[in-house]
Amino acid sequence: MTIDPDPAAAPGPHAAPGVRVRDLTVVYRTPLGELPALHGVSLAIEPGTITGLVGESGSGKSTLALSLLNAVQPPGRIAAGQVEIDGLGDVTRLGGEELRRARGRHLGYVFQAAQNSLNPLKTVGKQLLDLGRSHGVADPAALVHDARLLLDRMGLPGARVLDSCQHELSGGMRQRVGIMFALVLNAHLVILDEPTTALDMITQAAILRIIREIHKERGLTTLIVTHDIGVAAEVTDRLAVMYGGRVVEHGPTTEVLGDPGHPYTQGLIRAIPRLSGDIDAARALPGRPPTLGTVPVDGCVFRERCPRRMDVCETGEPPVAWLGDRTVACHAAGAAPREKEHA
């Protein structure tokens, strides 16, 4: 069974696109003025990889993911920077019909609340036809065929699901329908925002396996936003750790998790309880993550909770340092030997 549709039906980039985010600043309008949710973020996503975006709630993960579609919702807006995607150019400059056509066709997005990502009044099949019509798909029958194959592939009875409304499907089924919608137009950059958050462990494992398989099969570039380090460890090739609207560490997953360079990453990993071993071995990070209003203006955003705080952290934005294959934004990184955590 092949899933790739007729290449002529899907113009545009076919190879996995690379993404280069440069100095991206996204601000939200609040009663206190415009506050940055992303502060000069730069991130290169390698073509063909599965990149994980991890961090606590409010760290800017979803805002960054939405920026890749130039879909930051008001009262937020992209204030500065570029998001360059192979085959599309700088998406922050796209607008109107051009942007709309890029979404769905080139950029597949699996919604954070994919449980509720369907029109409750229409069957999945009818919404699929709406999608086809919106993107000028010449052969709706072929589109339905592809959708059914994708659903079958994900272990769902495709024909029946297409004929169902949202309320007739379980949470796991809806999530897979959401993934189908992101893939059915053959998008090659797929962004999944918390794809497994609301699901039980078994369904979660099944969905992660499917994501990985389809990623490989279709040759995609995939970005998975999650707050769950376990999920990130399981499926991603590379990992970007976010804190206070910045990417603080980015590199191969095995390195970032095995030998974390940033004190925040170290704290995150230490906070994970293990199945074997003492629950007390898991130590939560002291303090709270900053909110839009409490992000410090100068200096390192993490210093309030950092065990390796130095004087320079008060004033200087940490420089981005290369540690082998990865980047770490910390004054202390490389300066002092990193403590290793053995669970």
Added chain:
Amino acid sequence: MTPPTTPTRPGSRTRAVTRRLAGHLARGLAMIWVVTTISFVIIRNIPGDPVRGQYETLIERGMSPDQAERATAALYGFLPTGSLWDQYTGYLAALAHLDLGQSLSTPGTEVTTLIGSAASWTVLPVLGGTLLSFLLGVTLGVYAGIRRSGRLGDLLSISGSLLHGVPQYVIGLLMLAIFTTLWPIFPAGGPVDVEFTPGLNAGYLASLIHHATLPVLTYALASYGGWVLAMKSSVATVLGDDFILAAELRGMSRGVVFRYVARNAILPLFTILALSLGMLFGGAIFIERIFNYPGLGLLLVNSIGARDYALMGGTFLVTTVAIIIANIAADLLYAVIDPRVRTAS
């Protein structure tokens, strides 16, 4: 390989609708019985009895009780005798044959005839006004909901709130003052000019429309505000739903997204529409009074003034039945347009 979209379980859906309908009819009949009984008791207990009054007048004029009784019976075509219970069972028995009895205030006329002619005069302005304000209110409400921060959107919301707050009769009196006195382009009252013979001729129809314009406009203006506000808030709610953002992130065209918003937003309004169409048979008392329009509302007011039991009971009954039917219709309609309700039963 199965075809992409096979309709599922058509039989079970039809069965579900039938079962639903049967349940509604049973509940509806029970409701009609309750309302009939209550209105029977209330009507018989309000002070002032026209038959008794007539009878006593005749005795005062020197008739013997026997003569007076016979004369009264001849005038009204019947004489209420027997206990309240006997009258009640008799009333119910007649009702079962759709016999609402004779009017007391217009002796010799069947209540059904009076209600029938009044109903046709009510349906025209109230139905016309309701549909007009619904269409107008919903359309403008969608706009006000989508452009919440725009100037026109604000203007629409404000106009909605203002009109919603003004009572029907104030609007009616204003219309009357403006369009029949200050700028007399519409007739002040009555349903139609008497010189035309009723029927499908141009003169009669034109006169009909000419007379209906002010009542229809009044009704439409009085209910327009409610529709605008309801639709606006419904649209605002749907716009915040996840599936609308999801549709946009999938690159659905503006037309598709608009239809998703509109169809989901209008859903709760259909119930209100069906119910207000049921209420329509209660007539619009103020409007019919102001424009001297011989509809059900005016009939009810007059029947109460004349202590016409039969007519009062009949008018209540018609209103009740209409509202019950509207309820059933709203429920069935909802099942057609909302798949969630369909499967839930």
